[in-house]
Amino acid sequence: MKKRALTIAGSAARGGAGIQADIKTFQELDVYGVAAITAFVAKHPETNQGIFPQSVEAIEAQIHTMLTDIGCDALKTGMLFTEEIIEAVAWQIDQSGVSSIVIDPVMIGKMGSKLLKDDAIQALKANLLPQATIMTPNMYEAAYLLNEPLDALQEEVDLIDAARRLHTYGSQYVLVKGGRLDGPAVDILYDGQSLYRYVAPRIDTIHTNGAGCTYSAAITAELAKGKPITEAVLIAKRFITAGIVHAVPYLNGPGPTDHAAYRKFGEQTVYMEEIL
Numbered sequence: 001m002k003k004r005a006l007t008i009a010g011s012a013a014r015g016g017a018g019i020q021a022d023i024k025t026f027q028e029l030d031v032y033g034v035a036a037i038t039a040f041v042a043k044h045p046e047t048n049q050g051i052f053p054q055s056v057e058a059i060e061a062q063i064h065t066m067l068t069d070i071g072c073d074a075l076k077t078g079m080l081f082t083e084e085i086i087e088a089v090a091w092q093i094d095q096s097g098v099s100s101i102v103i104d105p106v107m108i109g110k111m112g113s114k115l116l117k118d119d120a121i122q123a124l125k126a127n128l129l130p131q132a133t134i135m136t137p138n139m140y141e142a143a144y145l146l147n148e149p150l151d152a153l154q155e156e157v158d159l160i161d162a163a164r165r166l167h168t169y170g171s172q173y174v175l176v177k178g179g180r181l182d183g184p185a186v187d188i189l190y191d192g193q194s195l196y197r198y199v200a201p202r203i204d205t206i207h208t209n210g211a212g213c214t215y216s217a218a219i220t221a222e223l224a225k226g227k228p229i230t231e232a233v234l235i236a237k238r239f240i241t242a243g244i245v246h247a248v249p250y251l252n253g254p255g256p257t258d259h260a261a262y263r264k265f266g267e268q269t270v271y272m273e274e275i276l
């Protein structure tokens with residue numbers, strides 16, 4: 001039977017990030033995608049719209065319906081926004097019996113939206129990270145979780161150090177993304193014993209809106225299909241690299257990645273190596 005992946009995240013009105021990115025990615029990687037929407041994000045300096053969180057009741061009802069009617073082989077979380085949403089979602093994940101859990105600790109969007117409240121970080125650390133199969137912070141999120149200044153991670157050695165320290169928070173694997181490093185786009189994966197680096201050429205573009213969401217959704221899709229973590233991350237890195245190469249500059253600012261690019265052009269310039 002076709003495998004199923006669930007995303008619990010925010011709706012991004014521009015369509016490149018959040019739930020929209022996740023569902024497009026699930027479809028491209030041939031898993032049945034379902035979604036529980038935690039909030040609607042329609043923030044733009046010109047329209048001055050905002051963030052519209054959904055009630056805990058509405059979020060719980062969506063997750064319950066999907067888990068009981070459709071079932072789930074792997075799930076991911078993205079924007080969760082508040083402490084009470086995190087606590088409710090963490091409880092449902094704990095009860096779900098789903099064994100592949102990807103936690104993307106989304107905090108700030110590339111257009112500047114604040115997607116996690118300051119007082120929610122403790123609930124994320126206490127209730128969600130210990131349940132993670134893999135957590136996928138970017139450099140800024142890793143620093144924030146470690147109580148470091150936001151620009152604390154500057155080089156690859158800092159990513160390695162952060163991955164080791166974040167592993168003590170309880171996630172089985174930690175993937176620290178070097179999207180904002182100078183030089184090649186290197187991400188570090190750590191499982192408590194072995195360290196791996198995933199390397200892609202850096203693409204000279206500002207159009208990476210939703211790159212983190214898309215990457216973690218691709219990892220989730222591959223885990224749903226039963227791939228081991230190291231391989232799921234490699235396929236996902238190829239998926240997002242192709243998406244960035246072929247990104248579409250629709251916006252007055254960072255445009256969305258192209259979720260169809262991996263299928264159409266299958267970029268293979270990405271490799272993985274173990275760091276000894």
Ligand SMILES: Nc1ncnc2c1ncn2[C@@H]1O[C@H](COP(=O)(O)OP(=O)(O)OP(=O)(O)O)[C@@H](O)[C@H]1O
Binds near residue numbers: 106178
């Ligand atoms: N310019 C780039 N060229 C190549 N790869 C990139 C580039 N920017 C980001 N990446 C890669 O894209 C993936 C997502 O990384 P990124 O750091 O953008 O995550 P993120 O900041 O969490 O994204 P988001 O802001 O969408 O949540 C990582 O594998 C990263 O290495």
Ligand SMILES: Cc1ncc(COP(=O)(O)O)c(N)n1
Binds near residue numbers: 010017
């Ligand atoms: C609902 C939602 N979730 C996540 C992101 C992060 O994506 P990015 O940092 O690429 O804008 C976003 N912008 N909106």
